[in-house]
Amino acid sequence: MGMTSRERIMAVLRGKEPDRIPWSPLVGRYYVNSLEEQGIKLEDIAPREMAKTPALKRDVNLYEVEVVRHIGADIMYRHVNSYKLHYKNCKLINETRNGVRYEGFETPVGKIYSEHKKSGGTEFISKHLLENKKDIEVLTYVFRNAVVEPDYQDFYEFDEHIGDDGIATLTGPLTPIQLMLQFYVGVANTTYFLMDYKDEMENLFSEIHNLNRDIYRVMAESPAEVIITYEDTSTTVLSPAWYEQYCKKELDEYADIIHDYNKIFITHMCGKLSLLTDTLAEGKMDGIDSVCPPTTGDLEPGDALEETGKIIIGGLEPAALVRMNVEETREYTLEKLKQVGTGRNFILSTGDSTAYGTPLENLKAITRVIKEYGQFPLNL
Structure with a gap:
């Protein structure tokens, strides 16, 4: 008798052998919102009344789960919150x-x-x-006066709804520099601020990092087994030197906190990573999520496994899946699977969120490939 999807995913994440390679595409709201254009009614995938709890009723959360179940893949649900912040x-x-x-x-x-x-x-x-030096002082004050409170209700609701068809994962906070690059400052001004106001920025980073450690302790104490931080790491916006200086130590500290509770820590790194593989191999994270091959990324799944020694989640370029037909998708998937040897420490996924407009039939085609050829160990 084969494993359940939950058992299969957790076997890989715990360093054990699955019955077959898990196939867990990252399905978000942008993809879900594109299905109507394909003539696919969301109500046909899952009646809205299936959402019995507040977490499932919010936004399109129900469909982010049910689209993955509908295509026959292993659910690895993302972005479950587990805490509240209070700003004194x-x-x-x-x-x-x-x-x-x-x-x-x-x-x-x-x-x-x-x-x-x-x-x-x-x-x-x-x-x-x-936007200026004074603003850095204000945000430093905000983080210095923030406290975290556990709130695991959403996880309980998603976990029960998913059942044996997969897992729900918590979203951990970003390293301070990634918070600046992605949301609070932008790429250009983060660079200028670190040149012009280095002491002030690093003081801000320290306050954010202190709060992050408190948050990761709350996550480690939660009932969830897997925590993912969405770093979006790419050398297109972050140099290897900056990664060493502002990310590696911080991520290692977060990993230590998670590991103290025997939980799994994954870093979402969906960009160009080929110049970072040696450093990533030294990192304490258990795995790297959304590893993307060219041309969006620059690291093939087989190379990622060999060069980092980590669990690798990804392998399929989302932009390619939009353009392909079913037969091309099938051949493309087989090509990627041939790269990963036996498939140990590998979960097939999209290299970041499934792109808007991707034909649903392409995702179903990948499911068929995995069911036909994905038995562990792979022998292609």
């Missing part, structure tokens, strides 16, 4: 005026806020939270 002596800004969403903080040492606009259905940051 701070007033949170979260309001929308004239189509612009504002987020930020009012504090005794100043006020900071970001602006978010929409274009073509996509929201983007039109003004970052930090």
Whole structure:
């Protein structure tokens, strides 16, 4: 008798042998929202009344789970929250005026806020939270006065709904520099700030890191077994030197906290990684998620396994799956599977979120390939 999807995924993540290679595409709301354009009604995949709990009723959470179940893949559900943050002596800004969403903080040492606009259905940051040296001081105050509180309810709800068909994973906070690059400052100004205000920025990083450690302790004490931090690491925005200086030690500390509770720590790194593999091999994370081959990424799954020695999740370029037909998808999947040897320490997935408009039949074709050829150990 074969393993359940939950047993299969956890076997790989625990360094054991699965019955076959897990196939766990990253399905998010952008992909789910594109299915109607393909003539696929979400109600036909899962009736809305199937959502029995608040977490499943929120946004398109139900369909992010049920699309993966529908294509016959192993569910590895992402972005489950497990904590609340409370900011002492701070007033949170979260309001929308004239189509612009504002987020930020009012504090005794100043006020900071970001602006978010929409274009073509996509929201983007039109003004970052930090724009000058004074803003750095304000955000430092915010993090110094933040406290974390456990909140595991969403995990319990997703875990029960998924059952033996997979796992739910918690989302861990980013390293401080990645928080700046992705959300609070942007690539250009992060670079300038670290040149012009290095002491102030590193002091801010220290406060964020202290809070992050508290958050990871809360996650480690949760009922979840797997925690993923969505670093989005890529040498297109972060040099190997910066990774060494501002990410490696921090990620290792988070891994130590998670490992103290016998939990699994995965880093989501969906960009170009070929210049980082030696450093990643030294890291304490258990695995690397959303490893993407060319041209979006630059690391093939077989090379990632060999050069890092980590569990590798990924292997399929999302942009390629959009363009291909079913037969091309089948051949492409087999090509990637041939690279990974026996398939030990490997979970087949999309190298980041499944792209908007990807034909659903392509995802089903990958399921058929895995069921036909994916028995462990692979022999292709």
